[in-house]
Amino acid sequence: MISLTLKFLLLTFGFYLLIRLAKRALRRWLQGLLGGEPQKTSLGAELLPCSHCGAFVDPKLGLHKKGKFYCSQDCAQQGPAVP
Numbered sequence: 001m002i003s004l005t006l007k008f009l010l011l012t013f014g015f016y017l018l019i020r021l022a023k024r025a026l027r028r029w030l031q032g033l034l035g036g037e038p039q040k041t042s043l044g045a046e047l048l049p050c051s052h053c054g055a056f057v058d059p060k061l062g063l064h065k066k067g068k069f070y071c072s073q074d075c076a077q078q079g080p081a082v083p
């Protein structure tokens with residue numbers, strides 16, 4: 001009777017491992033279909049504070065002037081905010 005219980009336990013454990021492996025393989029296969037690693041969105045990009053108004057802007061959308069970063073041409077013309 002003991003060997004039967006052991007067989008059942010081994011079978012259950014083996015089945016559990018098989019399902020885990022299948023899940024992992026399936027996930028990898030799906031990632032491959034979707035084009036590998038997830039792409040970075042603009043939301044994930046680092047934002048810089050405007051030297052004039054303090055608004056946080058994507059560095060690609062703002063502009064640099066005299067070593068400072070500004071969110072727009074208007075802010076760049078007005079210069080850095082006076083504390």
Ligand SMILES: [Zn+2]
Pocket residue numbers: 050051052053054055070071072075
């Ligand atoms: Zn600004």
